[in-house]
Amino acid sequence: MTEHKADPGAAVLSPAPAEAKRRSRQSGRVTLAAVARRAGVSLMSASNAFRCPEKLRSDTLARVQTAARELGYIPDVLAGTLASGQSPVVGVLLPTMRNSSFERYLSGLRRAARETGRRIILSFADSPESEAEAVETFIGLRVGGVVLIGGDHSPGTLQLLRQTATPFIETWLLPADAGKGVGYDAAAAMTAMTGLHLQAGRRVLALIDHDGALAARYRLRRPAFEAAVAAVPGARGIIHPVGATDSFSEGAAAMAAILAQAPQVRAVICPTDIIAAGALFECQRRGLRVPQDIAISGWGNYEISGQTLPALTTVALDAEAIGHAALLRLMPGSGETCPAQDTGFQILRRDSA
Amino acid sequence: MTEHKADPGAAVLSPAPAEAKRRSRQSGRVTLAAVARRAGVSLMSASNAFRCPEKLRSDTLARVQTAARELGYIPDVLAGTLASGQSPVVGVLLPTMRNSSFERYLSGLRRAARETGRRIILSFADSPESEAEAVETFIGLRVGGVVLIGGDHSPGTLQLLRQTATPFIETWLLPADAGKGVGYDAAAAMTAMTGLHLQAGRRVLALIDHDGALAARYRLRRPAFEAAVAAVPGARGIIHPVGATDSFSEGAAAMAAILAQAPQVRAVICPTDIIAAGALFECQRRGLRVPQDIAISGWGNYEISGQTLPALTTVALDAEAIGHAALLRLMPGSGETCPAQDTGFQILRRDSA
DNA sequence: GGCACTCGCCCTAAAACCAGA
DNA sequence: GTCTGGTTTTAGGGCGAGTGC
Numbered sequence: 001m002t003e004h005k006a007d008p009g010a011a012v013l014s015p016a017p018a019e020a021k022r023r024s025r026q027s028g029r030v031t032l033a034a035v036a037r038r039a040g041v042s043l044m045s046a047s048n049a050f051r052c053p054e055k056l057r058s059d060t061l062a063r064v065q066t067a068a069r070e071l072g073y074i075p076d077v078l079a080g081t082l083a084s085g086q087s088p089v090v091g092v093l094l095p096t097m098r099n100s101s102f103e104r105y106l107s108g109l110r111r112a113a114r115e116t117g118r119r120i121i122l123s124f125a126d127s128p129e130s131e132a133e134a135v136e137t138f139i140g141l142r143v144g145g146v147v148l149i150g151g152d153h154s155p156g157t158l159q160l161l162r163q164t165a166t167p168f169i170e171t172w173l174l175p176a177d178a179g180k181g182v183g184y185d186a187a188a189a190m191t192a193m194t195g196l197h198l199q200a201g202r203r204v205l206a207l208i209d210h211d212g213a214l215a216a217r218y219r220l221r222r223p224a225f226e227a228a229v230a231a232v233p234g235a236r237g238i239i240h241p242v243g244a245t246d247s248f249s250e251g252a253a254a255m256a257a258i259l260a261q262a263p264q265v266r267a268v269i270c271p272t273d274i275i276a277a278g279a280l281f282e283c284q285r286r287g288l289r290v291p292q293d294i295a296i297s298g299w300g301n302y303e304i305s306g307q308t309l310p311a312l313t314t315v316a317l318d319a320e321a322i323g324h325a326a327l328l329r330l331m332p333g334s335g336e337t338c339p340a341q342d343t344g345f346q347i348l349r350r351d352s353a
Numbered sequence: 354m355t356e357h358k359a360d361p362g363a364a365v366l367s368p369a370p371a372e373a374k375r376r377s378r379q380s381g382r383v384t385l386a387a388v389a390r391r392a393g394v395s396l397m398s399a400s401n402a403f404r405c406p407e408k409l410r411s412d413t414l415a416r417v418q419t420a421a422r423e424l425g426y427i428p429d430v431l432a433g434t435l436a437s438g439q440s441p442v443v444g445v446l447l448p449t450m451r452n453s454s455f456e457r458y459l460s461g462l463r464r465a466a467r468e469t470g471r472r473i474i475l476s477f478a479d480s481p482e483s484e485a486e487a488v489e490t491f492i493g494l495r496v497g498g499v500v501l502i503g504g505d506h507s508p509g510t511l512q513l514l515r516q517t518a519t520p521f522i523e524t525w526l527l528p529a530d531a532g533k534g535v536g537y538d539a540a541a542a543m544t545a546m547t548g549l550h551l552q553a554g555r556r557v558l559a560l561i562d563h564d565g566a567l568a569a570r571y572r573l574r575r576p577a578f579e580a581a582v583a584a585v586p587g588a589r590g591i592i593h594p595v596g597a598t599d600s601f602s603e604g605a606a607a608m609a610a611i612l613a614q615a616p617q618v619r620a621v622i623c624p625t626d627i628i629a630a631g632a633l634f635e636c637q638r639r640g641l642r643v644p645q646d647i648a649i650s651g652w653g654n655y656e657i658s659g660q661t662l663p664a665l666t667t668v669a670l671d672a673e674a675i676g677h678a679a680l681l682r683l684m685p686g687s688g689e690t691c692p693a694q695d696t697g698f699q700i701l702r703r704d705s706a
Numbered sequence: 707g708g709c710a711c712t713c714g715c716c717c718t719a720a721a722a723c724c725a726g727a
Numbered sequence: 728g729t730c731t732g733g734t735t736t737t738a739g740g741g742c743g744a745g746t747g748c
Contacts, residue, residue: 027438027495029517031714042736047716057734072516077493078431079714082742086716089494091474097450097459106450106477119490121444122475124459137472140430141442141494163425164382248660277657284662304630304657307601309637384743395708400744408707432743435713439745 030073039067050075077119081142089119090327091138092147095126095217098246098274100302101319102149105171108323109147118144118327126244128154139164145330147171152216171326172217174342182325184345186217187224189315192347193269193297194228196313198235200353202266202295205229206238206258208251208279210271215244218271225269238262242275251278252285259286266294267353273298273305276312280352295353310351317345383424392420403428430472434495441471443680444491445500448479448570451599451627453655454672455502458524461676462500471497471680479597481507492517498683500524505569524679525570527695535678537698539570540577542668545700546622546650547581549666551588553706555619555648558582559591559611561604561632563624568597571624578622591615595628604631605638612639619647620706626651626658629665633705648706663704671696 036046041064048055049064056064067073081087092109094102106122113120121143123134135157138146146161146168153170161168172183197205207225210218222239229237238261242254251270255278258265270276276298283290290296290310298305301316321343329341389399394413401408402417409417420426434440445462447455459475466473474496476487488510491499499514499521506523514521525536550558560578563571575592582590591614595607604623608631611618623629629651636643643649643663651658654669674696682694 027713029714033714043715044717044737045735048735051716055734060735072513074489074492074513074517076435076495076714077490078435078495079742080716082429082431082435082744083714083716085742089490097456098453100451103450110483119493120476121490121494122477123473124475130463136427137430137442137474139427140472141474142429142431160425160427164427247656249656252660278660281660281662303600303602307605307631307634309634382743386743396744397708397746400746401707404745429743432713433745435715436743436745438713 029076030071032073032075035064035068035071035073038071039063087142087144088117089121089141089143090145090147090330091135091141091143092120092122093131093134093138093149094122094124095149096246097124099272099300100304101300101317104319105149105323108320108325109327110323111320112324112327116327116331118331128156132156132160135160139166145169147326147330150215150217152219167330169326169330171322173220182322182329182341182343184317184322184343186345187220189299189317189345189347190221190224190269191228193299193315194225196347196349197267197269197295197297197353198228198232200267200295203232203235204238204262204265205235205267205269206240206262206265207269208254208258208271208275209239209241210244210246211241221271238265242271246272246274248274248278248281251275251280252282253278255279255282268294268296270296270298273300273302273312273314276314276352277304277308280308280310280312290352297353301348305348306350308352313350313353314348315345316348318343382429383426385426385428388417388420388424388426391424392416440495440497442494442496443471443473443498443500443683444488444494444496445473445475446484446487446491446502447475447477448502449599450477452625452653453657454653454670457672458502458676461673461678462680463676464673465677465680469681469684471684481509485509485513488513492519498522500679500683503568503570505572520683522679522683524675526573535675535682535694535696537670537675537696539698540573542652542670542698542700543574543577543622544581546652546668547578549700549702550620550622550648550650550706551581551585553620553648556585556588557591557615557618557620558588559593559615559618559621561607561611561621561623561628562592562594563597563599564594574624591618595624599625599627601627601631601634604628604633605635606631608632608635621647621649623649623651626653626655626665626667629667629705630657630661633661633663633665643705650706654701658701659703661705666703666706667701669699669701671698 032046033043036043041060045056045060046064049061053061077089109120125131125134132154135146139160146166148168148170149172170181174181174183174185209222226237229235240254240258242250251274258268268279270279276296279296280290283294288294298312298314301314305312305314385399386396389396392399394417398409398413399417402414406414462473478484478487485507488499492513499519501521501523502525523534527534527536527538560575562575579590582588593607593611595603604627611621621632623632629649632649633643636647641647651665651667654667658665658667
């Protein structure tokens with residue numbers, strides 16, 4: 001069936017122009033209608049084949065599926081979302097790539113997405129502005145939900161989510177948005193970690209404390225540290241704040257600063273394994289022995305923590321479980337019971353402390 | 354204007370049901386129509402205010418903008434894409450989170466996106482299946498383009514992209530898809546790196562070679578290594594393959610295996626800085642001095658490479674530039690001249706080799 | 707500057723079809 | 728041949744915005 005552009009002048013007379021115009025706007029992609037035509041069923045049956053397969057007789061269903069496969073049909077999520085008002089897409093916002101826990105977190109999210117037929121898209125944001133921007137992109141895409149890390153979000157971000165009634169969930173920390181979040185008890189972990197150093201007989205402890213924007217996932221730790229130190233007579237705690245960027249060089253610089261300020265420090269608690277590794281490298285450069293001269297502990301059980309010499313004592317948390325539970329909890333309609341919200345943690349004692 | 358759900362029983366009698374039905378399907382979100390109403394302009398003017406502002410008188414424009422801000426209007430990208438057939442969203446596919454070059458790559462992409470008014474969504478894929486799945490999600494979302502890393506993609510992935518006529522670009526390596534890709538010359542970098550070890554007088558060199566799925570971004574290196582070694586009389590090259598997972602422990606294991614197999618090895622060229630750091634840690638554990646006993650070089654100039662002791666000699670590449678150029682090249686319509694496709698590299702000599 | 711139509715799909719309602727009882 | 732119950736079709740109206748006239 002050949003067809004050329006209709007002469008605009010003849011438009012009124014010929015039946016063709018409407019047809020031609022329609023064609024010109026079509027994307028050329030395989031549509032559901034094409035699948036239906038090929039399978040010899042109605043549009044509705046084709047639609048139902050994807051949406052509620054149980055409504056079709058199995059042979060009809062098979063016909064549609066075959067046709068879809070043969071044609072290479074990929075559902076237009078946009079059109080579906082627009083029409084139904086429901087999107088299978090979940091937007092996940094990560095603060096940084098540098099935290100290897102997030103890799104496991106993501107695989108938990110992916111597993112849950114596979115289980116519930118959802119699709120995940122990602123974005124990274126390390127500042128309030130980029131966070132709001134990313135969330136706006138998600139909302140513009142009319143995602144079905146948004147998964148956030150930490151409880152520290154720019155007012156703009158939260159307002160956007162709320163005013164558009166986009167379901168979202170905050171993860172990683174407890175207590176998060178009461179009854180909704182998924183995470184572990186960072187304060188308890190800090191209490192345990194500080195206790196470990198104290199029980200080893202160390203009395204002058206330093207805490208490297210992340211601050212800055214979007215650093216709320218560290219915020220619960222400091223009070224727990226201070227309380228634990230205060231509970232032991234003769235113990236002293238030093239707080240050294242660092243910027244929110246997680247890097248080896250920050251760890252090295254922090255270690256240098258702490259040693260300059262308080263040479264008698266015997267243990268350094270780091271907010272991440274990256275910082276801890278950086279601090280360890282700095283000690284190596286100075287010829288300080290770890291843990292004999294000074295103990296170092298990290299946080300997060302990143303892969304590197306098991307590989308440095310000495311290996312790093314750290315806090316292991318179940319990022320995979322957090323991710324998995326987060327997605328399931330995001331949409332109550334899943335029909336599944338909501339998993340427990342506390343995914344726990346574990347102090348992983350290795351050689352550095 | 355209060356309104357409650359219409360009583361289903363009364364549906365037939367009341368004039369409300371149609372209205373109620375309509376309402377029930379509406380998202381409740383702020384639409385362009387609402388903005389137009391509030392600004393007292395037609396729907397078209399409101400649309401134009403965003404799409405081609407120059408078509409409006411400035412006071413009309415301002416009225417629309419004010420109304421949009423007051424209402425908290427967020428354009429429905431879905432509807433816009435569906436209607437126009439063009440999407441401002443670009444899907445970026447990353448192989449892994451562990452490569453800190455990708456962070457810079459991403460910021461280049463983001464900068465370009467900001468410059469051209471596009472939006473970026475991300476996905477990670479480390480296997481052919483997850484790659485195809487991610488690309489399918491992008492295509493289902495009818496993204497305007499897809500940015501890929503490396504030239505090694507599952508046939509399914511490429512076929513999907515081609516059959517749906519989705520614009521895409523392969524980055525990172527040269528020569529990529531001739532005339533379209535953006536990247537650096539990995540073979541030349543390997544030649545230079547091998548030369549560095551040879552010039553230092555080392556004659557038994559080992560290459561740790563990534564293989565496995567999706568590892569094409571390493572594939573050009575080995576022949577260059579072999580050629581460089583062959584060109585120097587008395588030099589010998591050992592190839593040690595490792596799986597595609599980029600981890601410290603892989604590096605450590607590879608180093609152990611190489612030492613067992615060829616104790617006389619004097620230099621090890623690693624495919625990434627992570628592997629190199631892992632290899633270095635293994636040497637430390639064995640009391641081998643780097644670089645006196647054995648030289649190690651990495652690849653990628655990840656942050657860790659400057660922090661270990663000794664710091665790692667590595668290949669620095671301009672990931673930011675790759676990302677930036679990739680997005681600009683993806684859509685020729687940008688009106689900008691396409692930047693050069695070779696973003697170059699640099700051998701960063703530090704202490705480990 | 708505005709009207710009518712379109713993008714691809716969803717959804718409701720009601721009618722049509724197809725067994726078997 | 729009518730009734731029944733499940734399956735499929737027909738018809739039409741959206742969803743929110745862009746496009747051609």
